[in-house]
Amino acid sequence: MTDRANDVSDDIINHNDVPEELMSVVASLTSERRYVPQWYVYDTRGSEMCEELIRKSKTYKVWQHEYSILQTHADDIASKVSPPAVLVDLGSGASSKTRLVIEAMLKRHGRATFVPVDMAKEFIETRGRQLEKDYPGLTVEPFGGLYMDGVRHVAARKEAKLLLWLGNSFSNISIHQQVKMLQEIRTQLSDGDRLVLGVDMNTDREAVSQAYGHQWISIWRDNLISRFNKDFGGTMDAEKFEYCCEFVENSPDQDEPSCIVLSLASSCKQRVHFETLSLDIDFEDGEKIYFYEGPNTSCKWNLRQLRRLAEKSGFAVDAHWTNDEENYCVICLAPADVIHTSV
Ligand SMILES: C[S@@+](CC[C@H](N)C(=O)[O-])C[C@H]1O[C@@H](n2cnc3c(N)ncnc32)[C@H](O)[C@@H]1O
Structure with a gap:
Protein backbone atom coordinates (compact mmCIF):
# COMPACT_ATOMS: atom_id res chain seq x y z
CA MET A 1 0.00 0.00 0.00
CA SER A 57 18.66 -11.68 36.55
CA LYS A 58 22.29 -11.74 37.60
CA THR A 59 23.18 -8.85 35.32
CA TYR A 60 20.11 -6.54 35.30
CA LYS A 61 20.31 -5.40 38.94
CA VAL A 62 17.82 -2.51 39.09
CA TRP A 63 15.28 -4.56 41.06
CA GLN A 64 17.86 -5.77 43.62
CA HIS A 65 19.50 -2.38 44.05
CA GLU A 66 16.21 -0.59 44.55
CA TYR A 67 14.91 -3.33 46.86
CA SER A 68 17.98 -3.03 49.10
CA ILE A 69 17.55 0.75 49.40
CA LEU A 70 13.85 0.41 50.19
CA GLN A 71 14.56 -2.31 52.76
CA THR A 72 16.68 0.17 54.68
CA HIS A 73 14.77 3.39 53.96
CA ALA A 74 11.08 2.56 53.41
CA ASP A 75 10.34 4.00 56.84
CA ASP A 76 12.17 7.25 56.01
CA ILE A 77 10.14 7.46 52.81
CA ALA A 78 6.83 6.81 54.58
CA SER A 79 7.72 9.49 57.13
CA LYS A 80 7.79 12.13 54.38
CA VAL A 81 3.98 12.43 54.34
CA SER A 82 1.52 12.96 57.18
CA PRO A 83 -1.41 10.61 57.78
CA PRO A 84 -3.91 9.96 56.36
CA ALA A 85 -1.94 9.51 53.14
CA VAL A 86 -2.43 8.00 49.71
CA LEU A 87 0.39 6.03 48.16
CA VAL A 88 0.39 6.37 44.37
CA ASP A 89 2.65 4.05 42.38
CA LEU A 90 3.29 5.26 38.82
CA GLY A 91 3.92 2.29 36.51
CA SER A 92 3.33 -0.01 39.47
CA GLY A 93 3.59 -3.32 37.59
CA ALA A 94 3.74 -6.13 40.14
CA SER A 95 4.35 -3.61 43.00
CA SER A 96 6.84 -6.10 44.45
CA LYS A 97 9.22 -3.47 45.83
CA THR A 98 6.38 -1.14 46.70
CA ARG A 99 5.30 -3.69 49.31
CA LEU A 100 8.13 -2.41 51.51
CA VAL A 101 6.72 1.14 51.42
CA ILE A 102 3.17 -0.17 51.94
CA GLU A 103 4.34 -2.03 55.04
CA ALA A 104 6.13 1.07 56.35
CA MET A 105 3.04 3.21 55.78
CA LEU A 106 0.76 0.72 57.50
CA LYS A 107 3.15 0.48 60.44
CA ARG A 108 3.29 4.26 60.75
CA HIS A 109 -0.26 5.25 59.79
CA GLY A 110 -2.32 2.15 60.64
CA ARG A 111 -4.35 2.38 57.45
CA ALA A 112 -3.42 3.41 53.91
CA THR A 113 -4.90 3.77 50.46
CA PHE A 114 -2.82 2.48 47.56
CA VAL A 115 -3.41 3.65 43.99
CA PRO A 116 -1.34 1.66 41.48
CA VAL A 117 -1.28 3.49 38.13
CA ASP A 118 -0.41 1.44 35.08
CA MET A 119 -1.55 0.84 31.51
CA ALA A 120 -1.40 -2.89 32.27
CA LYS A 121 -4.88 -2.66 33.81
CA GLU A 122 -5.71 -6.34 34.27
CA PHE A 123 -2.28 -7.04 35.68
CA ILE A 124 -2.48 -4.35 38.40
CA GLU A 125 -6.05 -5.30 39.25
CA THR A 126 -4.99 -8.91 39.90
CA ARG A 127 -1.96 -7.80 41.91
CA GLY A 128 -4.12 -5.25 43.77
CA ARG A 129 -6.56 -7.93 44.95
CA GLN A 130 -3.63 -9.93 46.29
CA LEU A 131 -2.23 -6.89 48.13
CA GLU A 132 -5.59 -6.30 49.85
CA LYS A 133 -5.60 -9.94 50.99
CA ASP A 134 -2.03 -9.69 52.25
CA TYR A 135 -2.37 -6.39 54.11
CA PRO A 136 -5.38 -5.76 56.37
CA GLY A 137 -5.82 -1.99 56.64
CA LEU A 138 -4.85 -1.44 53.00
CA THR A 139 -7.40 -0.24 50.45
CA VAL A 140 -6.29 -0.68 46.85
CA GLU A 141 -7.82 1.50 44.13
CA PRO A 142 -6.12 0.54 40.84
CA PHE A 143 -6.09 3.11 38.04
CA GLY A 144 -5.60 1.56 34.60
CA GLY A 145 -4.27 4.38 32.44
CA LEU A 146 -1.39 6.66 31.53
CA TYR A 147 0.95 8.16 34.14
CA MET A 148 -0.33 11.73 33.89
CA ASP A 149 -3.99 10.64 33.87
CA GLY A 150 -3.24 8.77 37.10
CA VAL A 151 -1.63 11.85 38.65
CA ARG A 152 -4.65 14.00 37.67
CA HIS A 153 -6.97 11.30 38.98
CA VAL A 154 -5.54 11.62 42.51
CA ALA A 155 -4.75 15.35 42.44
CA ALA A 156 -7.96 16.55 44.08
CA ARG A 157 -7.76 14.13 47.01
CA LYS A 158 -7.53 15.81 50.39
CA GLU A 159 -5.04 13.35 51.90
CA ALA A 160 -1.29 13.85 51.53
CA LYS A 161 0.03 12.04 48.47
CA LEU A 162 3.22 10.04 48.27
CA LEU A 163 3.95 9.39 44.61
CA LEU A 164 6.41 6.62 43.81
CA TRP A 165 7.99 6.17 40.41
CA LEU A 166 10.23 3.15 40.79
CA GLY A 167 12.22 0.73 38.65
CA ASN A 168 14.06 3.50 36.76
CA SER A 169 10.82 3.91 34.75
CA PHE A 170 10.98 7.71 34.80
CA SER A 171 14.25 7.33 32.88
CA ASN A 172 12.31 5.84 29.96
CA ILE A 173 10.41 9.10 29.45
CA SER A 174 11.89 10.95 26.48
CA ILE A 175 14.80 13.14 27.56
CA HIS A 176 13.00 16.01 25.81
CA GLN A 177 9.84 15.51 27.89
CA GLN A 178 11.24 14.76 31.34
CA VAL A 179 11.33 18.33 32.69
CA LYS A 180 7.93 19.14 31.20
CA MET A 181 6.40 16.03 32.73
CA LEU A 182 7.82 16.74 36.17
CA GLN A 183 6.60 20.35 35.88
CA GLU A 184 3.11 19.04 35.10
CA ILE A 185 3.25 16.69 38.07
CA ARG A 186 4.42 19.58 40.25
CA THR A 187 1.31 21.61 39.32
CA GLN A 188 -0.88 18.73 40.53
CA LEU A 189 0.80 18.43 43.94
CA SER A 190 0.24 20.26 47.22
CA ASP A 191 2.90 21.34 49.69
CA GLY A 192 2.62 18.20 51.82
CA ASP A 193 2.96 15.81 48.87
CA ARG A 194 6.17 14.10 47.79
CA LEU A 195 7.47 12.46 44.63
CA VAL A 196 9.96 9.60 45.03
CA LEU A 197 11.93 8.45 42.01
CA GLY A 198 14.06 5.30 41.77
CA VAL A 199 16.83 5.95 39.25
CA ASP A 200 19.77 4.02 37.89
CA MET A 201 23.25 5.55 38.22
CA ASN A 202 25.23 2.67 36.73
CA THR A 203 27.39 3.92 33.87
CA ASP A 204 29.81 1.02 33.72
CA LYS A 300 21.83 6.68 33.78
CA TRP A 301 22.07 9.62 36.17
CA ASN A 302 24.43 11.23 38.61
CA LEU A 303 23.37 13.30 41.62
CA ARG A 304 24.24 16.62 40.03
CA GLN A 305 22.06 15.83 37.03
CA LEU A 306 19.20 14.79 39.32
CA ARG A 307 19.46 18.04 41.30
CA ARG A 308 19.40 20.05 38.06
CA LEU A 309 16.39 18.07 36.85
CA ALA A 310 14.54 18.79 40.10
CA GLU A 311 15.51 22.48 39.98
CA LYS A 312 14.28 22.92 36.39
CA SER A 313 10.99 21.21 37.24
CA GLY A 314 9.93 23.21 40.31
CA PHE A 315 11.10 20.60 42.79
CA ALA A 316 13.89 20.45 45.35
CA VAL A 317 15.65 17.38 46.67
CA ASP A 318 14.20 16.61 50.08
CA ALA A 319 16.30 13.48 50.65
CA HIS A 320 18.12 10.81 48.71
CA TRP A 321 19.43 7.33 49.46
CA THR A 322 21.91 5.27 47.48
CA ASN A 323 22.94 1.60 47.70
CA ASP A 324 26.36 0.53 48.97
CA GLU A 325 27.81 0.45 45.43
CA GLU A 326 26.40 3.97 44.86
CA ASN A 327 25.06 2.96 41.47
CA TYR A 328 21.35 3.31 42.27
CA CYS A 329 19.47 6.14 43.91
CA VAL A 330 16.04 6.65 45.43
CA ILE A 331 15.39 10.38 45.55
CA CYS A 332 12.57 12.22 47.30
CA LEU A 333 11.45 15.47 45.66
CA ALA A 334 9.35 18.13 47.34
CA PRO A 335 7.73 21.23 45.84
CA ALA A 336 10.66 23.67 45.71
CA ASP A 337 8.92 26.51 47.59
CA VAL A 338 8.20 24.21 50.55
CA ILE A 339 11.83 23.25 50.96
CA HIS A 340 13.00 26.84 50.47
CA THR A 341 10.65 28.26 53.10
CA SER A 342 11.49 25.58 55.66
CA VAL A 343 15.26 26.18 55.63
C1 LIG B 1 9.90 -0.99 34.14
S1 LIG B 1 8.27 -1.44 34.64
C2 LIG B 1 8.39 -1.03 36.37
C3 LIG B 1 7.47 -1.84 37.25
C4 LIG B 1 7.63 -1.59 38.76
N1 LIG B 1 7.33 -0.21 39.12
C5 LIG B 1 9.02 -1.93 39.21
O1 LIG B 1 9.73 -1.03 39.66
O2 LIG B 1 9.40 -3.11 39.18
C6 LIG B 1 7.34 -0.05 33.97
C7 LIG B 1 5.84 -0.14 34.23
O3 LIG B 1 5.27 1.10 33.80
C8 LIG B 1 4.11 0.85 33.01
N2 LIG B 1 4.03 1.97 32.05
C9 LIG B 1 4.90 2.28 31.08
N3 LIG B 1 4.57 3.42 30.45
C10 LIG B 1 3.44 3.85 31.06
C11 LIG B 1 2.62 5.00 30.88
N4 LIG B 1 2.91 5.92 29.96
N5 LIG B 1 1.54 5.15 31.69
C12 LIG B 1 1.25 4.21 32.63
N6 LIG B 1 2.00 3.10 32.84
C13 LIG B 1 3.08 2.92 32.08
C14 LIG B 1 4.35 -0.50 32.39
O4 LIG B 1 3.13 -1.13 32.06
C15 LIG B 1 5.13 -1.23 33.48
O5 LIG B 1 4.29 -1.94 34.35
Whole structure:
Protein backbone atom coordinates (compact mmCIF):
# COMPACT_ATOMS: atom_id res chain seq x y z
CA MET A 1 0.00 0.00 0.00
CA THR A 2 2.79 2.39 0.80
CA ASP A 3 6.55 2.39 0.58
CA ARG A 4 7.41 4.68 3.44
CA ALA A 5 5.80 4.52 6.84
CA ASN A 6 5.51 8.28 7.07
CA ASP A 7 3.35 8.19 3.96
CA VAL A 8 0.67 6.30 5.88
CA SER A 9 -2.16 8.71 6.38
CA ASP A 10 -4.72 7.99 9.06
CA ASP A 11 -7.54 7.91 6.44
CA ILE A 12 -6.20 4.77 4.77
CA ILE A 13 -5.92 2.84 8.03
CA ASN A 14 -9.03 0.83 8.79
CA HIS A 15 -9.77 1.45 12.50
CA ASN A 16 -12.13 -1.57 12.65
CA ASP A 17 -13.13 -0.87 16.26
CA VAL A 18 -9.51 -0.97 17.40
CA PRO A 19 -9.46 0.78 20.83
CA GLU A 20 -8.10 4.32 20.82
CA GLU A 21 -5.00 3.54 22.90
CA LEU A 22 -4.05 0.84 20.40
CA MET A 23 -4.50 3.31 17.53
CA SER A 24 -1.81 5.41 19.23
CA VAL A 25 0.49 2.39 18.85
CA VAL A 26 -0.33 2.21 15.14
CA ALA A 27 0.49 5.92 14.86
CA SER A 28 3.87 5.37 16.51
CA LEU A 29 4.65 2.34 14.37
CA THR A 30 3.84 4.20 11.17
CA SER A 31 5.51 7.50 12.13
CA GLU A 32 8.70 8.61 10.39
CA ARG A 33 10.80 7.39 13.31
CA ARG A 34 9.06 4.13 14.12
CA TYR A 35 8.74 3.42 17.82
CA VAL A 36 6.66 1.62 20.43
CA PRO A 37 5.27 3.46 23.45
CA GLN A 38 6.78 2.09 26.65
CA TRP A 39 3.50 0.80 28.08
CA TYR A 40 2.81 -1.34 25.01
CA VAL A 41 5.64 -3.72 25.93
CA TYR A 42 3.78 -4.55 29.15
CA ASP A 43 0.67 -6.55 28.37
CA THR A 44 -0.15 -9.07 31.12
CA ARG A 45 2.25 -11.63 29.67
CA GLY A 46 5.00 -9.03 29.15
CA SER A 47 4.51 -7.76 32.73
CA GLU A 48 4.76 -11.28 34.17
CA MET A 49 7.84 -12.13 32.11
CA CYS A 50 9.48 -8.84 33.01
CA GLU A 51 8.85 -9.28 36.73
CA GLU A 52 10.36 -12.77 36.59
CA LEU A 53 13.43 -11.59 34.70
CA ILE A 54 14.18 -8.52 36.82
CA ARG A 55 13.93 -10.48 40.04
CA LYS A 56 16.18 -13.32 38.89
CA SER A 57 18.66 -11.68 36.55
CA LYS A 58 22.29 -11.74 37.60
CA THR A 59 23.18 -8.85 35.32
CA TYR A 60 20.11 -6.54 35.30
CA LYS A 61 20.31 -5.40 38.94
CA VAL A 62 17.82 -2.51 39.09
CA TRP A 63 15.28 -4.56 41.06
CA GLN A 64 17.86 -5.77 43.62
CA HIS A 65 19.50 -2.38 44.05
CA GLU A 66 16.21 -0.59 44.55
CA TYR A 67 14.91 -3.33 46.86
CA SER A 68 17.98 -3.03 49.10
CA ILE A 69 17.55 0.75 49.40
CA LEU A 70 13.85 0.41 50.19
CA GLN A 71 14.56 -2.31 52.76
CA THR A 72 16.68 0.17 54.68
CA HIS A 73 14.77 3.39 53.96
CA ALA A 74 11.08 2.56 53.41
CA ASP A 75 10.34 4.00 56.84
CA ASP A 76 12.17 7.25 56.01
CA ILE A 77 10.14 7.46 52.81
CA ALA A 78 6.83 6.81 54.58
CA SER A 79 7.72 9.49 57.13
CA LYS A 80 7.79 12.13 54.38
CA VAL A 81 3.98 12.43 54.34
CA SER A 82 1.52 12.96 57.18
CA PRO A 83 -1.41 10.61 57.78
CA PRO A 84 -3.91 9.96 56.36
CA ALA A 85 -1.94 9.51 53.14
CA VAL A 86 -2.43 8.00 49.71
CA LEU A 87 0.39 6.03 48.16
CA VAL A 88 0.39 6.37 44.37
CA ASP A 89 2.65 4.05 42.38
CA LEU A 90 3.29 5.26 38.82
CA GLY A 91 3.92 2.29 36.51
CA SER A 92 3.33 -0.01 39.47
CA GLY A 93 3.59 -3.32 37.59
CA ALA A 94 3.74 -6.13 40.14
CA SER A 95 4.35 -3.61 43.00
CA SER A 96 6.84 -6.10 44.45
CA LYS A 97 9.22 -3.47 45.83
CA THR A 98 6.38 -1.14 46.70
CA ARG A 99 5.30 -3.69 49.31
CA LEU A 100 8.13 -2.41 51.51
CA VAL A 101 6.72 1.14 51.42
CA ILE A 102 3.17 -0.17 51.94
CA GLU A 103 4.34 -2.03 55.04
CA ALA A 104 6.13 1.07 56.35
CA MET A 105 3.04 3.21 55.78
CA LEU A 106 0.76 0.72 57.50
CA LYS A 107 3.15 0.48 60.44
CA ARG A 108 3.29 4.26 60.75
CA HIS A 109 -0.26 5.25 59.79
CA GLY A 110 -2.32 2.15 60.64
CA ARG A 111 -4.35 2.38 57.45
CA ALA A 112 -3.42 3.41 53.91
CA THR A 113 -4.90 3.77 50.46
CA PHE A 114 -2.82 2.48 47.56
CA VAL A 115 -3.41 3.65 43.99
CA PRO A 116 -1.34 1.66 41.48
CA VAL A 117 -1.28 3.49 38.13
CA ASP A 118 -0.41 1.44 35.08
CA MET A 119 -1.55 0.84 31.51
CA ALA A 120 -1.40 -2.89 32.27
CA LYS A 121 -4.88 -2.66 33.81
CA GLU A 122 -5.71 -6.34 34.27
CA PHE A 123 -2.28 -7.04 35.68
CA ILE A 124 -2.48 -4.35 38.40
CA GLU A 125 -6.05 -5.30 39.25
CA THR A 126 -4.99 -8.91 39.90
CA ARG A 127 -1.96 -7.80 41.91
CA GLY A 128 -4.12 -5.25 43.77
CA ARG A 129 -6.56 -7.93 44.95
CA GLN A 130 -3.63 -9.93 46.29
CA LEU A 131 -2.23 -6.89 48.13
CA GLU A 132 -5.59 -6.30 49.85
CA LYS A 133 -5.60 -9.94 50.99
CA ASP A 134 -2.03 -9.69 52.25
CA TYR A 135 -2.37 -6.39 54.11
CA PRO A 136 -5.38 -5.76 56.37
CA GLY A 137 -5.82 -1.99 56.64
CA LEU A 138 -4.85 -1.44 53.00
CA THR A 139 -7.40 -0.24 50.45
CA VAL A 140 -6.29 -0.68 46.85
CA GLU A 141 -7.82 1.50 44.13
CA PRO A 142 -6.12 0.54 40.84
CA PHE A 143 -6.09 3.11 38.04
CA GLY A 144 -5.60 1.56 34.60
CA GLY A 145 -4.27 4.38 32.44
CA LEU A 146 -1.39 6.66 31.53
CA TYR A 147 0.95 8.16 34.14
CA MET A 148 -0.33 11.73 33.89
CA ASP A 149 -3.99 10.64 33.87
CA GLY A 150 -3.24 8.77 37.10
CA VAL A 151 -1.63 11.85 38.65
CA ARG A 152 -4.65 14.00 37.67
CA HIS A 153 -6.97 11.30 38.98
CA VAL A 154 -5.54 11.62 42.51
CA ALA A 155 -4.75 15.35 42.44
CA ALA A 156 -7.96 16.55 44.08
CA ARG A 157 -7.76 14.13 47.01
CA LYS A 158 -7.53 15.81 50.39
CA GLU A 159 -5.04 13.35 51.90
CA ALA A 160 -1.29 13.85 51.53
CA LYS A 161 0.03 12.04 48.47
CA LEU A 162 3.22 10.04 48.27
CA LEU A 163 3.95 9.39 44.61
CA LEU A 164 6.41 6.62 43.81
CA TRP A 165 7.99 6.17 40.41
CA LEU A 166 10.23 3.15 40.79
CA GLY A 167 12.22 0.73 38.65
CA ASN A 168 14.06 3.50 36.76
CA SER A 169 10.82 3.91 34.75
CA PHE A 170 10.98 7.71 34.80
CA SER A 171 14.25 7.33 32.88
CA ASN A 172 12.31 5.84 29.96
CA ILE A 173 10.41 9.10 29.45
CA SER A 174 11.89 10.95 26.48
CA ILE A 175 14.80 13.14 27.56
CA HIS A 176 13.00 16.01 25.81
CA GLN A 177 9.84 15.51 27.89
CA GLN A 178 11.24 14.76 31.34
CA VAL A 179 11.33 18.33 32.69
CA LYS A 180 7.93 19.14 31.20
CA MET A 181 6.40 16.03 32.73
CA LEU A 182 7.82 16.74 36.17
CA GLN A 183 6.60 20.35 35.88
CA GLU A 184 3.11 19.04 35.10
CA ILE A 185 3.25 16.69 38.07
CA ARG A 186 4.42 19.58 40.25
CA THR A 187 1.31 21.61 39.32
CA GLN A 188 -0.88 18.73 40.53
CA LEU A 189 0.80 18.43 43.94
CA SER A 190 0.24 20.26 47.22
CA ASP A 191 2.90 21.34 49.69
CA GLY A 192 2.62 18.20 51.82
CA ASP A 193 2.96 15.81 48.87
CA ARG A 194 6.17 14.10 47.79
CA LEU A 195 7.47 12.46 44.63
CA VAL A 196 9.96 9.60 45.03
CA LEU A 197 11.93 8.45 42.01
CA GLY A 198 14.06 5.30 41.77
CA VAL A 199 16.83 5.95 39.25
CA ASP A 200 19.77 4.02 37.89
CA MET A 201 23.25 5.55 38.22
CA ASN A 202 25.23 2.67 36.73
CA THR A 203 27.39 3.92 33.87
CA ASP A 204 29.81 1.02 33.72
CA ARG A 205 29.84 0.12 30.02
CA GLU A 206 30.46 -3.60 30.52
CA ALA A 207 27.78 -3.93 33.22
CA VAL A 208 25.29 -1.96 31.12
CA SER A 209 25.85 -4.02 27.99
CA GLN A 210 25.31 -7.23 29.95
CA ALA A 211 22.22 -5.85 31.70
CA TYR A 212 20.46 -4.92 28.45
CA GLY A 213 21.72 -7.87 26.40
CA HIS A 214 20.09 -10.94 24.88
CA GLN A 215 18.23 -11.97 28.07
CA TRP A 216 15.51 -9.48 27.04
CA ILE A 217 14.81 -10.95 23.59
CA SER A 218 11.90 -13.13 24.68
CA ILE A 219 10.15 -10.07 26.18
CA TRP A 220 11.22 -7.08 24.13
CA ARG A 221 11.20 -8.84 20.76
CA ASP A 222 9.20 -12.09 20.84
CA ASN A 223 6.38 -11.10 23.18
CA LEU A 224 6.18 -7.60 21.72
CA ILE A 225 5.87 -8.91 18.16
CA SER A 226 3.32 -11.49 19.22
CA ARG A 227 1.30 -8.65 20.79
CA PHE A 228 1.46 -6.66 17.53
CA ASN A 229 0.23 -9.72 15.64
CA LYS A 230 -2.56 -10.43 18.14
CA ASP A 231 -3.80 -6.82 18.42
CA PHE A 232 -3.65 -6.01 14.70
CA GLY A 233 -3.91 -9.40 12.93
CA GLY A 234 -0.28 -9.05 11.85
CA THR A 235 2.19 -11.30 10.03
CA MET A 236 5.36 -10.03 11.71
CA ASP A 237 8.03 -12.70 12.05
CA ALA A 238 10.12 -12.17 15.21
CA GLU A 239 13.05 -14.01 13.62
CA LYS A 240 13.26 -11.30 10.97
CA PHE A 241 13.97 -8.60 13.56
CA GLU A 242 17.23 -8.24 15.43
CA TYR A 243 17.29 -6.92 19.00
CA CYS A 244 19.83 -4.05 19.29
CA CYS A 245 21.22 -2.25 22.32
CA GLU A 246 23.50 0.80 22.34
CA PHE A 247 24.95 2.75 25.27
CA VAL A 248 25.17 6.50 24.66
CA GLU A 249 27.64 8.00 27.09
CA ASN A 250 27.42 11.70 27.90
CA SER A 251 29.86 13.68 29.98
CA PRO A 252 28.88 13.59 33.68
CA ASP A 253 29.10 17.42 33.60
CA GLN A 254 26.30 17.68 31.07
CA ASP A 255 22.70 18.00 32.24
CA GLU A 256 21.67 15.29 29.81
CA PRO A 257 22.35 11.87 31.35
CA SER A 258 23.90 8.90 29.59
CA CYS A 259 21.30 6.50 28.26
CA ILE A 260 20.51 3.22 26.58
CA VAL A 261 19.00 3.11 23.10
CA LEU A 262 17.07 -0.07 22.34
CA SER A 263 15.54 -1.06 19.04
CA LEU A 264 14.46 -3.92 16.80
CA ALA A 265 16.16 -3.80 13.39
CA SER A 266 14.58 -5.46 10.37
CA SER A 267 17.07 -8.08 9.16
CA CYS A 268 15.87 -7.77 5.53
CA LYS A 269 13.66 -5.71 3.24
CA GLN A 270 10.19 -6.95 4.09
CA ARG A 271 6.48 -6.15 4.04
CA VAL A 272 4.33 -6.83 7.09
CA HIS A 273 0.56 -7.09 6.73
CA PHE A 274 -1.84 -6.08 9.50
CA GLU A 275 -5.20 -7.56 8.56
CA THR A 276 -7.31 -5.80 11.22
CA LEU A 277 -6.09 -2.41 9.99
CA SER A 278 -6.00 -3.35 6.27
CA LEU A 279 -2.48 -2.01 6.40
CA ASP A 280 0.89 -3.03 4.98
CA ILE A 281 4.10 -1.66 6.43
CA ASP A 282 7.32 -1.94 4.45
CA PHE A 283 10.63 -2.21 6.26
CA GLU A 284 13.95 -1.50 4.63
CA ASP A 285 16.84 -3.82 5.47
CA GLY A 286 18.19 -2.54 8.82
CA GLU A 287 15.27 -0.19 9.46
CA LYS A 288 14.57 0.14 13.16
CA ILE A 289 11.62 0.21 15.52
CA TYR A 290 12.82 2.15 18.57
CA PHE A 291 11.92 1.76 22.22
CA TYR A 292 10.38 4.29 23.11
CA GLU A 293 9.08 7.78 22.22
CA GLY A 294 12.36 9.63 22.75
CA PRO A 295 16.03 9.06 21.95
CA ASN A 296 16.55 7.22 25.25
CA THR A 297 15.25 4.00 26.69
CA SER A 298 16.84 4.15 30.09
CA CYS A 299 18.85 7.06 31.49
CA LYS A 300 21.83 6.68 33.78
CA TRP A 301 22.07 9.62 36.17
CA ASN A 302 24.43 11.23 38.61
CA LEU A 303 23.37 13.30 41.62
CA ARG A 304 24.24 16.62 40.03
CA GLN A 305 22.06 15.83 37.03
CA LEU A 306 19.20 14.79 39.32
CA ARG A 307 19.46 18.04 41.30
CA ARG A 308 19.40 20.05 38.06
CA LEU A 309 16.39 18.07 36.85
CA ALA A 310 14.54 18.79 40.10
CA GLU A 311 15.51 22.48 39.98
CA LYS A 312 14.28 22.92 36.39
CA SER A 313 10.99 21.21 37.24
CA GLY A 314 9.93 23.21 40.31
CA PHE A 315 11.10 20.60 42.79
CA ALA A 316 13.89 20.45 45.35
CA VAL A 317 15.65 17.38 46.67
CA ASP A 318 14.20 16.61 50.08
CA ALA A 319 16.30 13.48 50.65
CA HIS A 320 18.12 10.81 48.71
CA TRP A 321 19.43 7.33 49.46
CA THR A 322 21.91 5.27 47.48
CA ASN A 323 22.94 1.60 47.70
CA ASP A 324 26.36 0.53 48.97
CA GLU A 325 27.81 0.45 45.43
CA GLU A 326 26.40 3.97 44.86
CA ASN A 327 25.06 2.96 41.47
CA TYR A 328 21.35 3.31 42.27
CA CYS A 329 19.47 6.14 43.91
CA VAL A 330 16.04 6.65 45.43
CA ILE A 331 15.39 10.38 45.55
CA CYS A 332 12.57 12.22 47.30
CA LEU A 333 11.45 15.47 45.66
CA ALA A 334 9.35 18.13 47.34
CA PRO A 335 7.73 21.23 45.84
CA ALA A 336 10.66 23.67 45.71
CA ASP A 337 8.92 26.51 47.59
CA VAL A 338 8.20 24.21 50.55
CA ILE A 339 11.83 23.25 50.96
CA HIS A 340 13.00 26.84 50.47
CA THR A 341 10.65 28.26 53.10
CA SER A 342 11.49 25.58 55.66
CA VAL A 343 15.26 26.18 55.63
C1 LIG B 1 9.90 -0.99 34.14
S1 LIG B 1 8.27 -1.44 34.64
C2 LIG B 1 8.39 -1.03 36.37
C3 LIG B 1 7.47 -1.84 37.25
C4 LIG B 1 7.63 -1.59 38.76
N1 LIG B 1 7.33 -0.21 39.12
C5 LIG B 1 9.02 -1.93 39.21
O1 LIG B 1 9.73 -1.03 39.66
O2 LIG B 1 9.40 -3.11 39.18
C6 LIG B 1 7.34 -0.05 33.97
C7 LIG B 1 5.84 -0.14 34.23
O3 LIG B 1 5.27 1.10 33.80
C8 LIG B 1 4.11 0.85 33.01
N2 LIG B 1 4.03 1.97 32.05
C9 LIG B 1 4.90 2.28 31.08
N3 LIG B 1 4.57 3.42 30.45
C10 LIG B 1 3.44 3.85 31.06
C11 LIG B 1 2.62 5.00 30.88
N4 LIG B 1 2.91 5.92 29.96
N5 LIG B 1 1.54 5.15 31.69
C12 LIG B 1 1.25 4.21 32.63
N6 LIG B 1 2.00 3.10 32.84
C13 LIG B 1 3.08 2.92 32.08
C14 LIG B 1 4.35 -0.50 32.39
O4 LIG B 1 3.13 -1.13 32.06
C15 LIG B 1 5.13 -1.23 33.48
O5 LIG B 1 4.29 -1.94 34.35
